[in-house]
Amino acid sequence: MPLMMKKITIGTRKSALALWQSEFVKRALLVQFPDLSVELLKIETRGDRTQSSDEPLPEIGGKGLFTLELEEALKEGRIDIAVHSLKDLPTAPGGAFELGAILRRAPSEDVLVTRGQESFWDLPHGATIGTSSLRRAAQVARLRPDLRCVSIRGNVDTRISKVRERSFGFDGTILAQAGIERLGRVSEASYIFAPDEMLPAPGQGALAVQILAQRGDLRDIVGTLHDKETAACVAAERAFLARLQAGCNTPVAALARREGRVINFKGRCLSPTGDRLIEVSGCSDLLEAELLGTRMAEEALDKGAAALISR
Numbered sequence: 001m002p003l004m005m006k007k008i009t010i011g012t013r014k015s016a017l018a019l020w021q022s023e024f025v026k027r028a029l030l031v032q033f034p035d036l037s038v039e040l041l042k043i044e045t046r047g048d049r050t051q052s053s054d055e056p057l058p059e060i061g062g063k064g065l066f067t068l069e070l071e072e073a074l075k076e077g078r079i080d081i082a083v084h085s086l087k088d089l090p091t092a093p094g095g096a097f098e099l100g101a102i103l104r105r106a107p108s109e110d111v112l113v114t115r116g117q118e119s120f121w122d123l124p125h126g127a128t129i130g131t132s133s134l135r136r137a138a139q140v141a142r143l144r145p146d147l148r149c150v151s152i153r154g155n156v157d158t159r160i161s162k163v164r165e166r167s168f169g170f171d172g173t174i175l176a177q178a179g180i181e182r183l184g185r186v187s188e189a190s191y192i193f194a195p196d197e198m199l200p201a202p203g204q205g206a207l208a209v210q211i212l213a214q215r216g217d218l219r220d221i222v223g224t225l226h227d228k229e230t231a232a233c234v235a236a237e238r239a240f241l242a243r244l245q246a247g248c249n250t251p252v253a254a255l256a257r258r259e260g261r262v263i264n265f266k267g268r269c270l271s272p273t274g275d276r277l278i279e280v281s282g283c284s285d286l287l288e289a290e291l292l293g294t295r296m297a298e299e300a301l302d303k304g305a306a307a308l309i310s311r
Helices: 016-032 068-076 134-143 156-164 177-182 216-225 228-244 286-302 305-309
Strands: 007-012 037-042 081-085 097-102 110-114 128-130 148-150 172-176 207-212 252-259 262-270 277-285
Touching (some): 007 068, 016 177, 097 216, 110 156, 128 156, 134 252, 207 216, 228 262, 252 286, 262 305, 286 305
Parallel strands (some): 007 037, 128 148
Antiparallel strands (some): 081 207, 097 207, 252 262
């Protein structure tokens, strides 16, 4: 570690989950560098300011809603690093920024939280599921077209509270397993979706540490937290998303898993209503993970994915 680097300021959103993630990175850094001073700076993002609205995320702005203010703080030097859920980060080249580390992935699955602890398959006909994710809603429509998906906003605690409180009208909500595990609420999940049922968002379950590309003094420090296996898997998933040029208005899902030296990949592109599905799968050597994701996207495009994306 450079002798001049004595203190690091981590930029974080104010939600309980964001604070947990930033504290996790802080603890990991202190394990590697016990003499380092690490502080957290709480920053409110546009996404946080609109949490009280149930307007769907894609209509507000989609990706970038929870990251732009943190990136501005990086540029201004108010913080040294920013901690993000990787799935919230756009796949476009970082320009002034780079990912200094991708931490070991937590579970990537989605889970269902219901008012009465029913499993997904036991929900009554016509039950209302709260989700702001078009990816989740489209896959729910394929699994159980009788269910009704309605936009829901708020952090993990808020969404669960809206389900528990009957007046909001939600019978259940779908969340990332990683998030509720990190908050110690995994016991409240009534159903864990298998990947074949609901494929996750690219990068789901992984944390990313973002730095300015010019901060070479930080690169070696945060690099000690980097997990190569996770990085290879999410590189394939994000390459798939990038080649499709799919934004938040398109339900796209992907999951890559390592088995020895091989990366196994599955990707999906759906229509918003779930009535059309294009699915691809393949494998490659671990070192060619990004190329695999691009190749899978090309296959999806050959099958007509562009028509779904342009809707």
